[in-house]
Amino acid sequence: MRPFATAVLALALLTTAPPLLAGGDNVVIEDAWSRASIGTGRPGVAYMTLRNAGTEPVVVTGLRTDLAMMPMMHATTTDVQGVTRMAHMEEVEIAAGETVALEPGGLHVMLMDLQRPMVEGESYTLSLVFADGAEASIEVPILGFAARGPAD
Amino acid sequence: MRRRALLSYCALGLGAVAATLSVGWWQVDGPGAPETATAAGRPLPLTAMDFALTDHEGQPVGPETLIGQPSLVFFGFTWCPQVCPTTLADISHWLDGLDSEAETLATVLITVDPERDTVDAMAEYVSYFHPQNRGWTGSAAEIARAAEGFRVRYERVPLKGGDYTMNHTAGVFLFDAAGVLVSIIDYHEPREFALPKIRRALTGGALGTG
Numbered sequence: 001m002r003p004f005a006t007a008v009l010a011l012a013l014l015t016t017a018p019p020l021l022a023g024g025d026n027v028v029i030e031d032a033w034s035r036a037s038i039g040t041g042r043p044g045v046a047y048m049t050l051r052n053a054g055t056e057p058v059v060v061t062g063l064r065t066d067l068a069m070m071p072m073m074h075a076t077t078t079d080v081q082g083v084t085r086m087a088h089m090e091e092v093e094i095a096a097g098e099t100v101a102l103e104p105g106g107l108h109v110m111l112m113d114l115q116r117p118m119v120e121g122e123s124y125t126l127s128l129v130f131a132d133g134a135e136a137s138i139e140v141p142i143l144g145f146a147a148r149g150p151a152d
Numbered sequence: 153m154r155r156r157a158l159l160s161y162c163a164l165g166l167g168a169v170a171a172t173l174s175v176g177w178w179q180v181d182g183p184g185a186p187e188t189a190t191a192a193g194r195p196l197p198l199t200a201m202d203f204a205l206t207d208h209e210g211q212p213v214g215p216e217t218l219i220g221q222p223s224l225v226f227f228g229f230t231w232c233p234q235v236c237p238t239t240l241a242d243i244s245h246w247l248d249g250l251d252s253e254a255e256t257l258a259t260v261l262i263t264v265d266p267e268r269d270t271v272d273a274m275a276e277y278v279s280y281f282h283p284q285n286r287g288w289t290g291s292a293a294e295i296a297r298a299a300e301g302f303r304v305r306y307e308r309v310p311l312k313g314g315d316y317t318m319n320h321t322a323g324v325f326l327f328d329a330a331g332v333l334v335s336i337i338d339y340h341e342p343r344e345f346a347l348p349k350i351r352r353a354l355t356g357g358a359l360g361t362g
Contacts, residue, residue, distance in 0.1 A: 045233035
């Protein structure tokens with residue numbers, strides 16, 4: 001019983017104690033890219049990888065850019081019947097030492113309510129807001145409308 | 153007399169549509185709904201489908217348009233910057249990889265969002281991809297009939313701020329020139345798996361294991 005009780009206690013501690021959040025400064029943002037948009041009527045999209053180089057989990061809680069009034073993170077999932085859905089992610093946690101990839105077909109930034117068209121060859125500034133209040137800004141290159149990855 | 157005959161044909165037609173829709177409901181969402189993905193229903197042969205849509209150049213199209221050449225059909229909506237551009241970019245990439253072999257292949261995006269995807273919206277959209285890609289739209293009722301034939305599910309989901317998105321079946325269906333399903337390419341399947349399937353459709357292969 002004792003090891004079981006210890007396990008339960010450990011589990012309780014793990015699930016109830018809020019994790020200490022490392023600063024957003026520890027997050028390395030790489031391979032960011034966007035697709036060009038058709039005008040401003042449809043939302044834009046951005047992809048990147050987020051690597052947590054720190055020793056504590058980091059949580060992304062928001063996004064800011066002057067390009068779009070409502071930038072948000074969405075996850076695309078496909079169920080066993082082949083139906084894809086988009087789910088709004090209020091926050092995204094990156095475990096210590098882990099990398100979260102925002103890529104076509106999965107997690108992505110949706111740039112809702114575009115303020116100007118996204119033109120191939122141009123770029124824009126996107127800021128990620130972390131749970132500890134830190135912000136990280138990156139310059140996102142806009143690739144072709146049919147681009148499939150950061151190298152296209 | 154003529155008018156009465158016309159009316160009864162209309163009534164017959166409506167009855168047939170209603171029957172088709174209810175059969176569709178029974179099979180897709182109703183008591184006949186299968187429980188697993190494999191049984192969820194593969195598309196009917198194109199020759200067994202019946203719907204009337206409009207392509208991005210304003211031409212009337214239907215399942216019969218695709219008979220006589222191999223075809224690649226998928227459902228989506230152009231408002232989304234994620235799944236559709238990815239699928240269309242993948243398809244364009246496949247077409248480039250197949251070179252002249254693929255010239256006979258008809259590739260069609262059928263929208264599940266006819267409210268926003270007008271003929272003009274489709275025309276603008278497909279122009280950004282490989283010129284072989286076609287975009288089909290139409291009335292909500294005809295889209296529903298098409299989806300029923302392909303055993304495609306879709307639903308409208310509201311978003312914050314009044315916008316909406318669509319959940320939908322995202323696989324790419326491959327038919328041979330006779331309109332028989334050859335294979336389904338799952339969303340985001342690696343190219344090395346997709347190309348052999350397309351080649352199989354081009355050479356008129358029979359229904360495989362997927």
